[in-house]
Amino acid sequence: MSLLEIRNLRLDFLAGDESLRAVDGVSLSLEAGETVCLVGESGCGKSVTAQSIARLVPTPPARYVGGEILLNGRDVLNMSPTELCNIRGGVVSYVFQEPGASLNPVFRVGAQIKESLKLHQPAKATDAEVIRLLKLVGIPAPESRMRNYPFEMSGGMQQRVMIAMALASEPKLLVADEPTTALDVTIQAQILDLLRDLKQRLGMAILLITHNLGIVGDMADRVAVMYAGQIVELAPARELLRRPLHPYTRALMASVPKLSDASRWGEATDEPAVANESAAATAREDARPTKRLQAIPGNVPRIGNFPAGCRFAPRCPMAKPECSNAIPELVEVEPGRWVRCPFWR
């Protein structure tokens, strides 16, 4: 049995008289101890999908239209409020994008971590346990730091506190929704290292939501790419990054500039940094040809305005007239590789 199995999840948002489909038939499973990345742009439904796992999306405005979310074999969508309380934090914990907005500004961080312990493991709601958790997430001098208010900490420290709080109840699944988007790259590296380390030590599964393909390469075992409310590609991370199959995944990867290969530090660069001396000071841009990025035309479709048929078709470089007729199925084209495009070859 999988730890998490989402089957054909469909969710609407009610806006006035209209019912706008935000998540349209998402199926995804997660095994214990696995890291899965959910990748997509704003409005693609990735956060709503992830928040549905503990039914955190308020209804209304949202409405579950169909599907099921099996957590340890039990359907979250049919749980009673008491049961939901038990799985929230107990089985699945969340870390959100803005640590500053997720922490309560008027309580000391230690008290906030203790609150989580009181709910799920009352016997362990002690200062000693709080200190152990803060140490676990790499906060120096935890004895004094637990008496800090959130505003006394940097963004990276706040995110560590959020992670400590999420870990307090020893969840089986940690859902991290863009946990490093608000942080600088050097701090991002610290937090990603921490998550990877904790996953190994505690054996939890991680569902990591991101729009950064670099983070996918760094963290994920498998990756699901979402576009306009649907999963368009699902594959082992390494294979997807090496050889993306869906036109959207391909276009996305081609449109992002990549850092020059810096793996050969210390050796001489293979081309001289500057061509000739006299032109050095005033060398113009024409010293090297201007490369163009392969941009994806158009804009990300908004909820309620998803195109008919294949939702990527209007922006797709390989679109054919029939693409706009019917929504293509998500098909397993190779073992473990699923693609929602009949023309992926």
Added chain:
Amino acid sequence: MNLLEVQNLKVHFPVKHGVLSRAREFVKAVDDVSFRIAPGETLGLVGESGCGKTTLGRAIVRLVEPTAGRVLFEGEDIAAMSAGECRMRRRRFQMIFQDPYSSLNPRMTLEDIIGEALDIHGLAESKSARAKRVAELLEAVGLDAAYAQRYPHEFSGGQRQRIGIARALAVEPKLIVCDEPVSALDVSVQAQIINLLQDLQQQHGIAYLFIAHDLAVVEHISRRVMVMYLGRIVELAEAKALIRSPKHPYTQALISAVPEVDAETKRQRIVLPGDVPSPIHPPPGCRFHPRCPIAQQPLCATASPEWRETGKNHWAACHLAKSDA
């Protein structure tokens, strides 16, 4: 000749202490920064939040007042000008902002947003000339000229950023300070805006100071890149050279921290301990020494490293940076 030459620029913000007491402490957002930009060049500026890169960009177009130093634009010191003089000079240098949602007036039509720049500098003789110029500008940034009577809320983030670019272009500037122009946009739209900026540069010979925290984007668009840490420039080099053979340990850590798409070229990650110190009390000596993996005591903690050329056109401020043979 240089289009822009910044000499020993400082921007300090007073930290207020109450009604009667004078400010005794200062946030040294930009502290003794010097660099040059050639006509038509793109100079990238990277650094983490709070390092002073946005303040530096704003001080150059004098949206914040420099505390000391000179900002020579085509040989004239912008920092020393009166407000009126500076305003007329602004025709030559413009700015594009990070957030396309807050940088456009929601109550103005596109024609008025873009036309306002023409009005201020008296660049349109008649109403019809103004409308014609606005239509040209909209088309130049890839928008339909028929949008002129619409309002910003009718557009997506990428389209709004195009409007911001059209507004900056209206006065035919020679320099545009781009402050994180793509970081608020969806990934699939970023490339459109980067390509547009490059096309416009080729057509009009505009120089950019391109401020961003995404190293890959900066490397892609810039000829040279400088790295800022706690109000100081720590390294400046050709874009490729900077990424491939960084000299300053901070630059090395910054590059190594970028998560890599390609698992095969995984680089050794240097994880810096701790956080960026407060710019009110920057550490003595080298400002990076408390987090530096190779710092040597007592040298790095006492002496401020000098700005020196470690290789051809490759500058770094580090006692221990190795020079090319």
